[in-house]
Amino acid sequence: MAEAAPAPIEINDAYFCQHFKEVCSDCSYDGREENDTFFGFDPIDREGIEAPPSSVNKDGVYQCKKHGSSSCNQCYGWKKQITRARAAAKKAGKKSS
Numbered sequence: 001m002a003e004a005a006p007a008p009i010e011i012n013d014a015y016f017c018q019h020f021k022e023v024c025s026d027c028s029y030d031g032r033e034e035n036d037t038f039f040g041f042d043p044i045d046r047e048g049i050e051a052p053p054s055s056v057n058k059d060g061v062y063q064c065k066k067h068g069s070s071s072c073n074q075c076y077g078w079k080k081q082i083t084r085a086r087a088a089a090k091k092a093g094k095k096s097s
Contacts, residue, residue, distance in 0.1 A: 006018050006027055006029075008029060008031055009062065010062070011051050011054060011062040011076060012062070012070060012071055012072070012076035012078065013038060013078070014031075014035050014038070014039075014049075014051075014076070014078040015031040015034050015035060016029075016031060016050075016051050017029035017031070020050055020051040020052075020053075020054065021048060021050050021051075022035060022048035022049045022050065023047075023048030024048075030048070031048075032046065032048055035049075035078065035082060036082060036086075039078060039079045039082055040079075041082065041086065044086060044089055044090075045089060046082075046085040046086050046088070046089035047085050047088065047089065048085075049078065049081045049082060049085060051076070052064055052065070052066065052075045052076075053065040053066070054075075057070065064076060
């Protein structure tokens with residue numbers, strides 16, 4: 001029987017696997033489409049983003065270790081990171097799926 005994939009974790013409105021990766025071969029997780037759609041993009045084949053070191057606060061919410069903030073724009077600037085990954089994918093010639 002196949003092992004069920006672990007539930008994704010939500011960090012400041014973006015989804016990652018429990019290894020803090022948007023795309024993870026260890027647990028076969030790919031949250032790019034979900035995150036692209038949430039942040040107003042059409043999904044394309046791009047590199048996944050990774051969350052910085054984070055911890056869970058007493059309310060069960062992830063916060064960056066560097067600033068201790070659950071809504072840190074420096075560490076959790078997902079839209080900016082996704083925009084950069086999309087630009088790099090387009091520059092590399094990847095097409096929409």
